[in-house]
Amino acid sequence: MSPDGTRLGWIASHGGRSTVHFRTLGAEDIRPLDTQSRRTVFGFAWAADSRRILYLQEQDGDENHHVYLTSTDRPDDRPVDLTPAPGHRAWIARVIRSDPNHIVIAWNKRNRSFFDLYRVSLTTHAHTLIAENPGDVMDWLTDWDGQPRARLRRLSPGERALELLRGGYVVFPDEGHRRDYGNWRNALRHYTEVEEFLAGCLGVRRSG
Numbered sequence: 001m002s003p004d005g006t007r008l009g010w011i012a013s014h015g016g017r018s019t020v021h022f023r024t025l026g027a028e029d030i031r032p033l034d035t036q037s038r039r040t041v042f043g044f045a046w047a048a049d050s051r052r053i054l055y056l057q058e059q060d061g062d063e064n065h066h067v068y069l070t071s072t073d074r075p076d077d078r079p080v081d082l083t084p085a086p087g088h089r090a091w092i093a094r095v096i097r098s099d100p101n102h103i104v105i106a107w108n109k110r111n112r113s114f115f116d117l118y119r120v121s122l123t124t125h126a127h128t129l130i131a132e133n134p135g136d137v138m139d140w141l142t143d144w145d146g147q148p149r150a151r152l153r154r155l156s157p158g159e160r161a162l163e164l165l166r167g168g169y170v171v172f173p174d175e176g177h178r179r180d181y182g183n184w185r186n187a188l189r190h191y192t193e194v195e196e197f198l199a200g201c202l203g204v205r206r207s208g
């Protein structure tokens with residue numbers, strides 16, 4: 001469902017691959033998005049303006065998903081690759097409802113071994129690094145406004161640490177600049193005898 005509640009989107013087969021379809025609620029005006037690629041779409045999200053759509057897609061079976069931007073107003077136009085770094089991978093970390101012109105993505109652009117957080121403009125397509133991965137962060141969590149709030153670190157094969165950012169926000173004076181306030185503080189550590197186990201961040205309350 002689009003944020004304004006007027007449109008429905010889903011993934012279905014079209015032209016021998018899976019892509020995003022959408023229609024207006026109460027109407028039968030179904031349209032597929034032309035991704036202009038032979039590859040399948042693996043996931044999508046509505047942008048906050050309820051007109052644009054973000055989706056994940058790989059190229060040539062390399063499993064390196066990029067984040068693409070397209071518009072339901074012009075579904076046949078060529079989509080924009082918001083993460084145009086060959087051999088790298090990204091995903092959508094937050095669609096910011098209070099700021100329809102920006103999203104937050106996790107992207108291994110700086111180092112292919114781990115993911116940093118970037119704030120991306122849907123207008124200029126510029127990206128700003130807002131949280132650096134020291135090398136052991138497995139997962140990030142932002143608040144509803146796209147501010148980094150928590151991170152999950154892999155300290156050893158059987159130890160995970162949940163850390164919270166306390167004491168401030170990341171401020172954006174303009175595109176391309178950032179300042180960090182506060183410190184990462186340990187909130188929880190988990191130990192297990194299992195050599196490897198899965199863990200992740202689920203969400204944050206509206207209050208932060």
